[in-house]
Amino acid sequence: MTPALRLTDLHSYYGKSHILQGVNLEVGQGEIVTLLGRNGAGKSTTLKTAVGLIMPRQGRVELAGRDVTGQPAHRIASAGLSLVPEDRGIFQLLSVEENLRIAERRGSPWAIGDIYRIFPRLEERRKNGGGQLSGGEQQMLSIARALLNGPKVLMLDEPVEGLAPIIVEEIVAQIRLIRDAGVPILLVEQNLAVCSQLADRHYILELGRIVLCASAQEFRGDPGAIDRYLGVKA
Amino acid sequence: MIYLFQVLNGIGLGMLYFLLAVGLSVVFGLLQFVNFAHGAFYLLGAYLTYDLTTRGFSFWLAMPMATLIVACIAAVIEALLLHRIYKLPHTFHILVTVGLALVIQEMVIIAWGPLGGSVPAPDGLQGVVIWGDFIYPQYRLFTIGLTAVLAGLLWWLLEGTRLGAIVRGGSESPSNMALLGYNTLRINTAVFGFGAGLAGLAGALAAPIRGVEPFMGIEALSVAFVVVVIGGMGSYTGALVAGLLVGVVQSVMTTLWPEGARLMIYIGMALVIALMPRGLLGRA
Numbered sequence: 001m002t003p004a005l006r007l008t009d010l011h012s013y014y015g016k017s018h019i020l021q022g023v024n025l026e027v028g029q030g031e032i033v034t035l036l037g038r039n040g041a042g043k044s045t046t047l048k049t050a051v052g053l054i055m056p057r058q059g060r061v062e063l064a065g066r067d068v069t070g071q072p073a074h075r076i077a078s079a080g081l082s083l084v085p086e087d088r089g090i091f092q093l094l095s096v097e098e099n100l101r102i103a104e105r106r107g108s109p110w111a112i113g114d115i116y117r118i119f120p121r122l123e124e125r126r127k128n129g130g131g132q133l134s135g136g137e138q139q140m141l142s143i144a145r146a147l148l149n150g151p152k153v154l155m156l157d158e159p160v161e162g163l164a165p166i167i168v169e170e171i172v173a174q175i176r177l178i179r180d181a182g183v184p185i186l187l188v189e190q191n192l193a194v195c196s197q198l199a200d201r202h203y204i205l206e207l208g209r210i211v212l213c214a215s216a217q218e219f220r221g222d223p224g225a226i227d228r229y230l231g232v233k234a
Numbered sequence: 235m236i237y238l239f240q241v242l243n244g245i246g247l248g249m250l251y252f253l254l255a256v257g258l259s260v261v262f263g264l265l266q267f268v269n270f271a272h273g274a275f276y277l278l279g280a281y282l283t284y285d286l287t288t289r290g291f292s293f294w295l296a297m298p299m300a301t302l303i304v305a306c307i308a309a310v311i312e313a314l315l316l317h318r319i320y321k322l323p324h325t326f327h328i329l330v331t332v333g334l335a336l337v338i339q340e341m342v343i344i345a346w347g348p349l350g351g352s353v354p355a356p357d358g359l360q361g362v363v364i365w366g367d368f369i370y371p372q373y374r375l376f377t378i379g380l381t382a383v384l385a386g387l388l389w390w391l392l393e394g395t396r397l398g399a400i401v402r403g404g405s406e407s408p409s410n411m412a413l414l415g416y417n418t419l420r421i422n423t424a425v426f427g428f429g430a431g432l433a434g435l436a437g438a439l440a441a442p443i444r445g446v447e448p449f450m451g452i453e454a455l456s457v458a459f460v461v462v463v464i465g466g467m468g469s470y471t472g473a474l475v476a477g478l479l480v481g482v483v484q485s486v487m488t489t490l491w492p493e494g495a496r497l498m499i500y501i502g503m504a505l506v507i508a509l510m511p512r513g514l515l516g517r518a
Contacts, residue, residue: 053412072412073409074411074418089410089413091403091406091410094399099403102400102416149414
């Protein structure tokens with residue numbers, strides 16, 4: 001089966017720094033895949049390059065078999081690759097409802113009613129300004145917006161970073177609901193507990209290259225790899 | 235009584251200033267773009283109205299046509315030229331748009347001559363309104379009414395519709411709009427054309443009041459900047475409040491101290507810059 005998202009030998013740069021040095025990864029239909037790695041390994045850069053916010057110098061980005069390499073971000077987003085950025089990208093001056101309304105799209109299987117069922121907090125706060133939300137609510141709003149866009153693949157950049165444990169649980173449950181609705185997810189996350197609860201497969205990125213690809217089971221059975229690639233000791 | 239007239243004149247003038255400034259302000263808010271050619275669009279709106287009415291078109295047709303033509307010309311200029319310089323420092327914006335303003339102004343002189351002309355008040359509004367002692371030109375009352383309706387419509391468009399939310403979202407973060415699948419380049423062009431169209435409309439409405447002459451654009455530009463600075467960059471309500479304030483002050487001052495009418499406006503602007511650098515209603 002064609003993967004929902006396939007990155008092949010992706011290279012990209014910040015100025016002269018060669019950040020991605022040939023990233024290969026796939027997200028299958030209905031899968032949650034995590035991208036792990038230390039700070040500065042290039043995780044966020046991988047997501048930004050895939051969606052076209054950073055132009056790749058080399059390599060291919062295929063969305064459900066369609067080559068979208070080199071297209072501007074708005075095209076790739078319309079084609080169905082949705083990024084929920086690390087800073088959440090909420091429009092502070094727009095109300096929650098406006099934030100959602102501008103993301104609505106004809107042909108998306110998600111309507112605002114479905115969103116409120118998954119994220120009841122957003123309905124309670126729909127008249128509030130985006131800037132008045134808590135961090136967790138902002139994260140929910142950002143994910144909700146991405147869903148309204150009708151994604152073929154959803155990419156989440158550290159969705160639970162800095163959130164209270166009880167909110168983390170809520171968001172983890174919501175991510176699971178979204179996967180169960182059939183949306184494949186590529187997740188970048190530092191919180192290993194969250195990753196192992198959610199993911200079907202893991203990739204580990206080091207210095208701009210994928211150094212390990214493992215199923216959730218293999219990964220759990222290999223604590224050495226976790227230490228080697230993610231531990232802080234040298 | 236004389237003050238009542240001056241205040242009414244001031245409100246009429248102020249509403250035109252608002253139309254003029256709101257486009258400049260919204261474009262600045264959306265694009266961080268300093269547009270010194272904004273007055274030239276006002277000039278063009280006035281002259282197109284002048285041209286169309288002298289060709290025998292009714293003012294009621296000439297006004298919307300002039301507005302539309304100005305909006306289209308501005309959108310084309312934005313799409314071909316201006317969008318390339320948004321990312322450059324503001325000095326480049328000023329250089330390019332001042333140049334553009336001069337080109338438009340000279341083209342107006344080539345096309346219609348340096349002397350200017352007058353536009354008669356439109357059919358049906360050439361008389362005066364009389365209520366007892368109160369006598370006032372119909373056309374001036376009409377401009378106040380029309381611009382008030384437009385101000386309400388614009389507010390609704392910006393604050394109450396999805397389209398307005400898209401524009402406001404774009405002014406907050408273009409890259410987040412792109413992540414939602416919006417082509418910000420196209421939004422920019424549309425908003426720029428729309429803002430210029432409003433300036434053109436202000437010119438069209440002003441033409442029967444003050445006539446047309448090739449340097450009216452420069453004057454309009456400086457007033458528009460005063461209004462935007464006083465009201466706050468990017469603020470809709472700010473443009474409305476400051477437009478009215480400037481219009482009324484200028485108009486009342488022409489009775490009290492004619493030579494100082496202009497001066498007062500700039501003193502007001504200087505005070506606002508010194509005391510509230512973001513303007514009366516500007517956002518952080």
